[in-house]
Amino acid sequence: MLRRVVQAALVATALVAASGIARAQGSLNLYCSVQVEWCQAAANAFQRETGIRVSVSQKGSGEVLAQIRAEAQNPRGDLWFGGTGDPHLQAAEENLSAEYRSAALDGLHDWAQKQARDSHYRTVGIYAGALGFGFNTELLARRNIAAPACWKDLLEPRFRNEIQMANPQSSGTAYVMIATIVQLMGEEQAFDYLKALHRNINAYPRQGTGPIKSVARGETGVSISFVHDAVTERLGGFPVGSAVPCEGSGYEVGSMSIIRGARNLRNAQRFYDWALTPAAQQLGAETKQFQTPSNRATPVPAEAPQMSQIRLIDYDFARYGASAERRRLIERWDREVNTLPR
Amino acid sequence: MRAAGLWSSLVALAAALLLPWYLTQDGIAAAPLAGLAWLADPDFGPAAGQVLAQGRWWLLPALLAPAAGLLAALLPIPRPARAALFLLTGGLGLGLLIAQGYAIGVQGWSTPWLEGLFGPMEDRQFGVGWGGALVPAALAVLLAAGLAGRGAFRGDAFTATVAVCIALAIAVFTAMPLVLLLGDAFRDAGGALAAGALFGRLADDRLWSLGCLAGAPRCGVVWNTALLGVLVGAGTTALGLAFALLVVRGRLRLGRPLRWLTVLPIVTPPFILGLGLILIFGRSGIVSLAASSLFGVELGRWIYGLPGVLLAQLFAFTPIAFLVLIGVVEGLSPTLEEASSTLRATPRDTFRTVTLPLLRPGLANAFLLGFVESMADFGNPIVLGGQFGVLATEIFFAVVGAQADAGRAATLSLVLLALALGAFFLQRRLTARKSYVSIGGKGDAGLAPPLPAGVRRLCLAVALPWAGLTVALYLLALSGGFVEIWGRDYTPTLRHMIKAFEISGGQLTGLAWNSVITTVTLAAISAPITAALGIVSAWLFSRARFAGRGALEFATMLTFAVPGTVIGVAYLRAFNLPPLELAGTGAIIVACFVFRNLPVGLRSGMAAMAQIDPSLDEASHTLGGGGADAFRRVVLPLLRPAIMAGLVYAFVRAMTTISAVIFLVTADTELATVFIVNRVINGDYGLAIAVAVVLIALMVVMLGLAQLLVGRRRIGRRAAVAPPIQPGGTVA
């Protein structure tokens, strides 16, 4: 009778073990924080080209950071592709990512190289996107509201309960917005602005892309989002318009890092180099993601917001990407703004 | 006893000699070395090779203990001596192996004082693999054989083995993660133990503020959670009662369709209900658009927040209340009501003075079940919560938010656990004291009276619109997978389906293939394990008497009271480091499924066991059968319907779980529910719903198959009645 118990146990163990253990040797575990289509296209293309089996796990940048932090002692992922630059900088600061200087570095735009320099080459920019407004043209027309053009427009009473921005406690996008306002106006005025804005906000969704999705579905009129996300929605068939604030705006540098202690380090480096080539960077546009690619040789898609025509502030990633400053600003926001009545 | 000791020693020895001790990242097939060299390899070698070739002396117990056990089994010594030897070798070997596992980790000694004791450690070790898992397991069986030999568990080796293995499993997979996690609540930000840390976090205004009563924008999340729980508990109980009364006493031919309707929410992946609600009641939803075009009324965003979450949870959990209450209503003895009517009570009086009071324990049960389910729910609040935070979502964002705070997550988990356990004990006290419903299975000659007309009208007025709303909700929500742009462009299309499940060039290139296949695989692996473990432990708890049974039973139930988010975090926390390095593998997800769904299987198993006369087991014992014979030949065949129900339930739960596994999935093991969540978060509703439709179809097929299988059973008079699939119906 015991034999049967043991047999059953063996079979069960075998099944469990077999399901859990990666199969082939040439593999790469990719944590991916861009849209799933892009993740999948990049993985498929890389797999076709190299024969390395890529496993993709698509998660928001905050979740990926939490995960690699939890796994720091014993990392499971190899490479973290995409997502706002700040969490990547944080990971670099916390020694969660590995230093790597790709040969392709010289071919990148300055902002991408700066990201690498700031992090002591633990991360690199792969795309950039400007922060701006998205709005539902139909909804605004129905309610006879003019679209916003400047940061100050958002404070006007016509946008009462019409604006969404993400919650900076969980979203990198929202933090970029706060850092941008602070850099534009100085900290005290910036918080006065945020308090005033608070009255017009109807919700702070948890995810960075949440507000623009709400705009697209007509659940809210205006969102503070990355412009390229608004373009994606418009191409998806929704009545979404976008604008870059007239006072100037911040931007994100979508980044890529190799996770420290990666088990497939060689494959991760190979992907890293590949992801900086024009051919790989074009995949974004092919999957309807219109960020500006970081390789100078990559053609910028026509639909993408032209970075050269946008008034961008000189975003200080080194300062505002640091964990301590980040935590301080977010806590101040939570204390002073989030608790206000509307 | 001797046979059990012999076999377990043999298995342990074989595992120590042949199976790779450590977890091999790429599987056994990838062993790089030809011939027998792998036996001495530092990564692939079994315990024997590790000790002899790699100088890992601390694995010596893995060899010596089984050898000693074998010796004890083979030597001609008296029974008590043999039992004592089994006990000693099994216990000592197991203890030493566990100790070395925790003492030597990925960076050598795990604590400085060990280094002081033994000198510096150059070596390091990763998590245990097949060998490292099987040897201790077999030693546990050896220990059990020893216990049985000393007269514990009625001297039955099988019972002893089952008890020891279940105790170990519960300790490892339920107690340890929770204890570790909750320990975090007592650590400050630096990770040092500080009792004050808990109170600091507990005193947080964000938890307990009652500001919203005074006009502040929000109340503390604890109050939110409790309020939502009470509302959901009351609402689901009322709705469930209306449905149950109508189906059982309403003299309607609605029973079958209503029962199927109640199955739907159980097989629905999370978020789909929330999406349907947005589609109907959202700002651009059907109702809102109609209101604004017909009446010029802007309904706005009311759905985001308490109303939306409440509505979604009512839809999701009413079936559970219904399933609980229909059992209770059917179990009412009509004789009592007939007695009342012969005492000159009008139908109305009878209903008010006899029927309802008799239902009271069932109502309490349903209410508290709704309360607990609502507190543990993660999917609905995250889609519809808006600014309305509840503990389950707060915990999630405390872990993944921009400021990850494990201590806060642990503290919130502690609060949630306290609430859930409080409800659980309240329910136990309420229903244990007075259960009026007999499950003796004795025939009752009475005829149930029809509902009083007024009550019937009330039930109809509540139930029918709700049923209609449910159907509309599902039709609309599921249609989202087959239209161009959900909520905007209703041109029919298979675009999303193709995107999710495309097959091109013989390859599964669709986006959802990977996750759906993983989900089905893991669910299919975990369901039999869950059902088996549930039945075995139900048998153990209801038939065997041993010290600590009550504690073990309670520990088993813990995972039901604990919300999934807490379990997920706890698992990640407990199984990321050696020796049990399960994070990132399918095994951790399987373990999570198994131990999270175990309580339900256990409860329904125990309910079914209660209907099997213990003298059947005893008859088997006195006829020379051991515990294993009684279990396999007598209990199992009689429990077949319960096993089938447990199997299906475990499978369905595994297919639809989200909160517990969201932290456990990795690239290799992404689950369909997590895929759906991410699509929803990105606004890809079409894709999300397309995948959900496929999942629902799969589960309905499963349920149908199960019905067919159960239908063909041969059972005599004393047979157990097939319990309906009751998610915790009998539990909490």
Added chain:
Amino acid sequence: MSRAAEVRFERVWKRFGAGNVAVRDVSFTVPAGTLCTLLGPSGCGKTTTLRMIAGLEYPSEGRVLIGGRDVSALPPAERDVSMVFQSYALFPHMTVLENVCYGLTVSRRPKREAMGAGRAALESVGLAGFEARLPSELSGGQQQRVAVARALVLEPSVLLFDEPLSNLDARLRRKMREEIRDLQQRLGVTVVYVTHDQAEALAISDKIIVMNQAVIAQEGTPRELYASPASAFVAGFVGEANRIPARLRRLDDVDAEVSIGEARLVLPHRGLPDGPAELALRPEAIALLGPADPAAMLEGAVSKAAYLGGVIEYTVATPLGEIFVVSSSAGSAPGAGDAVGLSFGRHGAALLPGSREAP
């Protein structure tokens, strides 16, 4: 099947939790090849005692020996006993034959052999031809026989019965108990039989062990128990008994003169000292006489009379209290209110040694 074994309890205790003693310091011997009944009211510990023989419970203290072997810690499967349960415990999902063969199947006996033995056992209980039925398709008496056949097929050295007839009607009960007795005699097996029905116990036992409140109240042959109950409890439980106050004066080492009111009777004194005592008087040993009959030892008046066919049960009010009398209905019968005389002899009367402490 002559491997009948002796069953022996040596100072056995059984406690369930603290303070709940089910069996208190019990010792007895059931000689090999005899039928011994454990008799007592519900909750007296008789079933627990039986289950300790079976191995379904383990003694908290003391030893259980079967055939001279200490089995105190052995599981049921290793004890060579079989048991017939009160509820029969037939496996509802198995056919009659599968049920009967169960013990052989789990002992890994060859199937053909098991089937053969099963059929033979069914035949021996008169159920040939019922092999393929399910237990639910049998009557109560048939189920009972299947349970017996199932226990017999293993040829155990000890056969245990736990109130096997309690679910049967009165007529069937009498028939079945005769069958069980025949079977035991035929096979020469040791049988331990639990019942609360004293008539059943008296009818079939070689030896009866009367238990009360976790201890043995008395053990002996049916005749011993009936003729010389050791206590009021035994007197009242084994048959009916009137308890009458009396005075005792020893005559010699054995006998004593007992005064009941005016009447005198010589009975074994059973170790009682001179002085007040209590007498157990069997109702059927009392003769009902006419009023003022010179043979009358007691005078009284009938307060109730119940006609039961063959006999009439009287309640007679006497100066010593109400006395219960069973008398043949043949001949003339006094009615309620009639004055009667009562007489009784040595037979059917016994002094109760335990009477002073018994309730």
